[in-house]
Amino acid sequence: MELFYFLVFGALGVVVAALELNKTNRDRINTSAAFRAFKNNYLLVYSFMMAGDWLQGPYVYFLYSHYGFGKGEIGQLFIAGFGSSMLFGTIVGSLADKQGRKRACVTYCITYILSCITKHSPQYKILMLGRVLGGIATSLLFSAFESWLVAEHNKRGFEQQWLSLTFAKAIFFGNGLVAILSGLFGNLLVDTFGFGPVAPFDAAACFLAIGMAIILSSWSENYGDPSENKDLLAQFRSAAVSIASDEKIALLGAIQSLFEGSMYTFVFLWTPALSPNEEDIPHGFIFATFMLSSMLGSSIASRLMASSTIKVESYMQIVFSISAASLLLPILTNFLVVPSKAKGGGISFAGCVELLGFCTFEVCVGIFWPSIMKMRSQFIPEEARSTIMNFFRIPLNIFVCIVLYNVDAFPITVMFGMCSIFLFVASILQRRLMIIAGSQRPKPEELTALKERDQEAEPLNA
Incomplete structure (x- = not known):
């Protein structure tokens, strides 16, 4: 296996370990034993x-x-x-x-x-x-x-702030460490044993x-809403009304569909992108590298969400912009680097550049998951949470089915360009969500007034 793969994996591993081991008290959230x-x-x-x-x-x-x-x-x-x-x-x-x-x-x-x-x-x-x-x-x-x-x-x-800690750790372990160990264990069962x-x-x-x-x-x-005995049709109607009547929920659904649709398309495209001439690439090791990149993203997200001054709606528009740029690399290398016609061999220079871009995209994926969970917990009403979340997946699944059906109909650069456009649109929608959410939050002076009112009311209640 080429040294390049080990260098990328090792560098990512060192950064992840450094972030996890060197958390300051400012980055940590004090929680209870329960x-x-x-x-x-x-x-x-x-x-x-x-x-x-x-x-x-x-x-x-x-x-x-x-x-x-x-x-x-x-x-x-x-x-x-x-x-x-x-x-x-x-x-x-x-x-x-x-x-x-x-x-x-x-x-x-x-x-x-x-x-x-x-x-x-x-x-x-x-x-x-x-x-x-x-x-x-x-x-x-x-x-x-x-x-x-x-x-x-x-x-x-x-x-409420503790919820973001659970989200970040769930992605760090479930979509990072467990994914890597599962890939290695599967390889052990199939190839070694x-x-x-x-x-x-x-x-x-x-x-x-x-x-x-x-x-x-x-x-x-x-349960979602134990106070009302709604049938399924009534739940669908209630979820649809929630999405249509609240622009924040609609924006959140569109953002999720655009990002996840691009992500699932990337899953099908990265192999032919890195080996256009049937180059010999270590698929399992590259997959583990992607998962390590995702772990890095979740570690970054945990720090961002632990801060009381940084809002998730704000930094996610930057994340979407970076992810859009990272998926443009296959297009840029196609124009700037003379493609080789030789079959087989190791990964090309263009492939190395693209791999670094794909790792950057996976870092964005690692930030995306806990952050979108945090926003869903803030904006989606509790009584129909599962219903609304699965409504979001309808356009996502339609999009992925269309891509799968036509995966051979378009050049790979066109597919990556489409994903990049979707991610750029997600960044624009995220900015709109940030503006709406910010306008609806109580201002600092309003919060101060509420606290003073509560303090004045305490003696009366006593």
Whole structure:
């Protein structure tokens, strides 16, 4: 393996370690013992859930090709997963609000375990069923757990600022450390021990089962709006009205769809971008480098959100602008660097430049996840949180399905240009969200007046 990969990975590792080990008191948030126990329990469960997801990701395409399916059939299977998430996501999100978020998290575990079991069959219809189940599970993963956390955090009376700490740590471990370890463990099962491409899915099912046992034994139930017995149609209508009537929620949904759509497109594009002439690149090591970059981003986000003076709406417009610029690099290198026609070999100079840009984009991804969670906790109403969050995923899944269907129809530079434009638009929308949120916050003098009024009222209440 070329020295360049080790240098990038080592440099990122040193920076992440330095940030984590050299936090000052100003960067830390003082919390209670009860909150730390609650946070650690959630992080343990979330890590098991993400391990179950990350173990599968690198081997889905490989397993389908191992069973003898062509690129077209594999593309249809992938589209089925995203389409399932789009069609059933809002329904399962509404059921989570109505029937209970803990129950929805358990349903995620069961559904994903069943999806893993289907991978043992080489039959196309059974694999298609597994993709549908996987799409439903993905919708629950990205809505039910966060909804449960926010509701339970507020129910237990913890300070609102502490929530950002849980978000940042969840991304640091779940989307960073666990992703890296899952990739290495999957590689150990498939390549070192020779258990075959279905082994990571069996391991994922085991981790999901362990996480489900912890949920059943230690989590309490919470609901979206227990005061009203709304049917699903009424919940849909309420969520749609919330989005249409509150510009902040609509902007948040558009920003999330634009960023995540670009992110999922990047997942499909980075391999051909770095090896346009079938260069020999270490996919697993590059994936681990991306995850380490994401860890760096979450570490930066935890510092930013620990500050009482820096608002998440403010710095995220800078993050979106940087991510837009980083995905322009494949276009720039295509014009500025003379492409090589030789097949095979190591990574090219243009590929090295693009890899650095992609690592920068992954740092932005690491900042994005806890930050978008923080904004959702501030702006999305509690009574329909899961429903609204899955509404946001509808345009995202439509976009990804269209990209998957037409991935061979456009040059790769056009696809990266489209993603860069989307991210630039997200930056503009984020600025609009910052202006609206800032105008609706109480001014410092208003807060002072409220405190003085409360202090004057205390003797009367006594």
